Amino acid sequence: xxxxxxxxxxxxxxxxxxxxxxxxxxxxxxxxxxxxxxxxxxxxxxxxxxxxxxxxxxxxxxxxxxxxxxxxxxxxxxxxxxxxxxxxxxxxxxxxxxxxxxxxxxxxxxxxxxxxxxxxxxxxxxxxxxxxxxxxxxxxxxxxxxxxxxxxxxx
Amino acid sequence: xxxxxxxxxxxxxxxxxxxxxxxxxxxxxxxxxxxxxxxxxxxxxxxxxxxxxxxxxxxxxxxxxxxxxxxxxxxxxxxxxxxxxxxxxxxxxxxxxxxxxxxxxxxxxxxxxxxxxxxxxxxxxxxxxxxxxxxxxxxxxxxxxxxxxxxxxxxxxxxxxxxxxxxxxxxxxxxxxxxxxxxxxxxxxxxxxxxxxxxxxxxxxxxxxxxxxxxxxxxxxxxxxxxxxxxxxxxxxxxxxxxxxxxxxxxxxxxxxxxxxxxxxxxxxxxxxxxxxxxxxxxxxxxxxxxxxxxxxxxxxxxxxxxxxxxxxxxxxxxxxxxxxxxxxxxxxxxxxxxxxxxxxxxxxxxxxxxxxxxxxxxxxxxxxxxxxxxxxxxxxxxxxxxxxxxxxxxxxxxxxxxxxxxxxxxxxxxxxxxxxx
Numbered sequence: 001x002x003x004x005x006x007x008x009x010x011x012x013x014x015x016x017x018x019x020x021x022x023x024x025x026x027x028x029x030x031x032x033x034x035x036x037x038x039x040x041x042x043x044x045x046x047x048x049x050x051x052x053x054x055x056x057x058x059x060x061x062x063x064x065x066x067x068x069x070x071x072x073x074x075x076x077x078x079x080x081x082x083x084x085x086x087x088x089x090x091x092x093x094x095x096x097x098x099x100x101x102x103x104x105x106x107x108x109x110x111x112x113x114x115x116x117x118x119x120x121x122x123x124x125x126x127x128x129x130x131x132x133x134x135x136x137x138x139x140x141x142x143x144x145x146x147x148x149x150x151x152x153x154x155x
Numbered sequence: 156x157x158x159x160x161x162x163x164x165x166x167x168x169x170x171x172x173x174x175x176x177x178x179x180x181x182x183x184x185x186x187x188x189x190x191x192x193x194x195x196x197x198x199x200x201x202x203x204x205x206x207x208x209x210x211x212x213x214x215x216x217x218x219x220x221x222x223x224x225x226x227x228x229x230x231x232x233x234x235x236x237x238x239x240x241x242x243x244x245x246x247x248x249x250x251x252x253x254x255x256x257x258x259x260x261x262x263x264x265x266x267x268x269x270x271x272x273x274x275x276x277x278x279x280x281x282x283x284x285x286x287x288x289x290x291x292x293x294x295x296x297x298x299x300x301x302x303x304x305x306x307x308x309x310x311x312x313x314x315x316x317x318x319x320x321x322x323x324x325x326x327x328x329x330x331x332x333x334x335x336x337x338x339x340x341x342x343x344x345x346x347x348x349x350x351x352x353x354x355x356x357x358x359x360x361x362x363x364x365x366x367x368x369x370x371x372x373x374x375x376x377x378x379x380x381x382x383x384x385x386x387x388x389x390x391x392x393x394x395x396x397x398x399x400x401x402x403x404x405x406x407x408x409x410x411x412x413x414x415x416x417x418x419x420x421x422x423x424x425x426x427x428x429x430x431x432x433x434x435x436x437x438x439x440x441x442x443x444x445x446x447x448x449x450x451x452x453x454x455x456x457x458x459x460x461x462x463x464x465x466x467x468x469x470x471x472x473x474x475x476x477x478x479x480x481x482x483x484x485x486x487x488x489x490x491x492x493x494x495x496x497x498x499x500x501x502x503x504x505x506x507x508x509x510x511x512x513x514x515x516x517x518x519x520x521x522x523x524x525x526x527x528x529x530x531x532x533x534x535x536x537x538x539x540x541x542x543x544x545x546x547x548x549x550x551x552x553x554x555x556x557x558x559x560x561x562x563x564x565x566x567x568x569x570x571x572x573x574x575x576x577x
Contacts, residue, residue: 006572009564060560069559069571078533081169081451082476084197086214102211104201107529111476111485112448114540115570116531116558 002075002094003132005142005152007067012057012149014066018141019053022070025133025140027051049122054130055141056119068141068150070130071096071117082112087127095134100126156181158461159243159251161233162259163187164196165447166428168215169454170257170461175223177462183225184251186243188232193219194283196261197447200311203286204318212283233260234399238421255423255461258400258411259454262393262429262445269389271365280312280390289386293319297385300324301374303362305332307477309390313354314479316388324355324382326362326374336475336486341524344510348482362387393445395430408432410443415469417457425461427453437472437488437521437539444471470540476529482508485532488522488539489514497521502553504528511553518546528555 020039024030029042055070077096079088087102088109098109098118103126109118110127121128132152133139142150158174160167163185171183194212201207220227232246236258242250264279266272276292278285293316300316302309305327313323325332331342332349346356357376365387366373374384395410406412406420410432417425417433428450435442449471459466474487490512498515509528513535514521520538535552538545545552551561559567 056558058558058560060556060558063560065560065564067559072571078448081455082448084195084214084447085211086195104198104207104211105478106197106476107478107483107485108447108476109533110529111474111487111532111536113531113533114537116534118533119530 002073002155003152004073004155005070005130005132005139005150007069008149008151009065009067011147012065012067013147014057014059015146016057017144017146018055018068018150019057021140021144022053022055022130023051025136026054046122052119052121052128054119054128056117068145069115069117070141071113072115073130073132078112078114079109079118082108084108093134095132096129097131098127098129100128103127157252157254158183158257159253159255160185160257160259161187161236161243162257162261162428162430163189163191163193163227163229164259164261164428164450165193165214166259166261166431166450166454166457167257168193169451169456170259170427170458171223171225173455173458173464173466174462177459177464179224183223184228184253185220185225186228186231186233186245186251188230188246189282189284190230191283192217192227192229196281196283199280199283199286200308200315202283203289203312204315206318236400236403236405236424238404238424241423253423256425257417257454257457257461258397258419258424258426258430259428259450260396260430261450263396263398264389265392265394266389267361267391269362269365271367271371274365274367275370276386277365277371278386278388280308280388281393286315289316289388292386293321298322299382299384300386300388301326301362301382301384302388302390304389304391305329305356305358306335306390306392307333307475308392309388310349310354310479311477312388312390313349314352317353321386322355323353324357324384326357326360326376328359328361330359332356332358336473336477336490337484337524338491338512341484341510341512341526344508344526345479345482345484348508349479352480357382393429395432395443397430408441412441413453415456415467416460416465417453417468418460425457427457433471434469435472436470444473446473446475448474472539474536476532482527483529484524484526485529485536486522486524487532487536488520490522490524492516492521498549500549500553509555513549513552515545515549518544520545520552523552530555531558534558 059066087099235244364375411426429445456468500513510526513523
């Protein structure tokens with residue numbers, strides 16, 4: 001049984017906090033707990049290479065609806081079949097992860113992902129995508145959404 | 156039950172991984188004339204450029220074969236197949252019996268007969284050993300290179316050689332570079348970028364003769380122009396690596412003809428990858444599609460069927476993601492349609508150096524070329540695969556911020572919350 005995060009567009013307010021906390025959760029400067037001013041300090045440490053959140057808030061000019069989308073950790077993940085290095089792989093726990101050390105930034109995964117959930121990471125070096133933050137226990141985006149617009153479920 | 160695979164690249168991986176989803180017990184044997192465990196041929200240019208070292212060339216872990224109970228026969232060439240007795244015959248005379256066979260021998264370089272080809276420092280550009288040999292030549296002082304072919308692998312070779320500090324001239328027969336994935340307008344954008352980095356292009360010509368005393372010293376072009384050269388790299392393209400099967404009962408067109416189960420005309424014999432000719436969903440004909448994800452999908456489909464599970468793959472079509480220096484492009488489907496009933500949508504932002512061209516036919520995406528503005532391109536690739544009617548949103552496909560919000564809510568919800576299926 002794999003875990004997946006689902007967005008609830010009816011209650012998303014488009015605040016982008018999920019993106020902020022995603023960056024925080026994947027930053028090498030993160031600490032176990034974070035207070036607001038520490039978030040800014042952490043962001044400033046990344047000044048030279050603007051970090052890419054692995055979650056994307058979809059919004060469109062003139063549209064009220066917003067929601068956040070990340071990797072669906074597909075069962076038959078097309079990104080793993082397109083990857084030329086073996087960096088994109090499906091783990092036994094069901095997650096699809098990108099081994100950023102192996103990745104060469106060919107973007108075949110971007111070509112293949114039907115959800116557009118993979119992004120070019122910092123300095124366009126490696127593919128950047130959701131890894132469900134399992135080391136943190138609970139994904140940072142789900143935990144910090146102020147309106148419960150992201151839920152994590154076993155499917 | 157013994158599964159035998161001739162070939163040890165991505166199609167073989169797809170096959171092994173599919174078999175092992177269904178059958179954990181019966182032996183799988185992989186035969187390859189190369190001595191390496193499974194590695195990525197697309198990465199050879201990265202190796203030559205110095206971007207990856209040998210350890211990163213391998214696409215699966217060291218214990219991959221052991222974990223999947225695969226016996227490997229590496230450095231052994233299959234020279235023929237006795238389809239009647241179900242045996243693969245190897246170069247050393249030994250025979251490998253099979254119950255189910257996958258032929259996944261990939262492609263071999265296409266080299267037109269050229270005077271001087273046998274001189275030292277003339278290379279092809281497909282295998283790991285090819286770039287190791289080029290690397291040696293560079294270490295021995297090669298300074299000028301002539302690359303023959305301005306396609307995907309030729310330009311990757313040229314890029315790597317520039318990064319190694321050589322002077323590079325690329326010779327191409329067509330009137331444009333990257334002829335298989337870009338039209339003239341798009342190719343000029345990429346050509347300008349490559350020329351900025353020092354690559355010299357000689358288009359609409361070819362190499363008539365390679366000249367030298369024992370080793371390459373010059374090349375003479377069709378128009379009689381002579382270029383100094385220390386190395387020559389043939390990177391014109393690949394053709395299916397199936398010479399050893401010609402003249403047998405196996406049905407071969409350009410490649411080994413397969414149906415949507417990857418079955419050949421011979422029972423228990425399958426084919427996948429660059430050596431196979433399956434159905435191209437966009438071109439609507441049997442075609443060799445020498446593209447990495449297609450090879451994996453075909454190998455996987457063959458594997459499932461070999462192991463007794465029913466599986467079909469009938470949505471193969473060409474798609475490419477490739478970049479040189481600071482320019483990157485993603486293309487898919489038909490990029491040079493030759494019918495009048497195709498609508499063309501174009502957006503070229505010269506300031507951002509970004510370009511999108513999309514072909515629409517009967518309300519569906521037929522193909523696209525994206526240069527630099529490639530984010531979320533996979534959403535469009537998927538529209539080709541699903542045959543989605545995009546009539547109401549087609550102009551939005553040119554925008555960087557196209558997304559799920561452009562689709563009606565019920566379709567969007569189905570795709571995101573349906574979740575597991577890609």
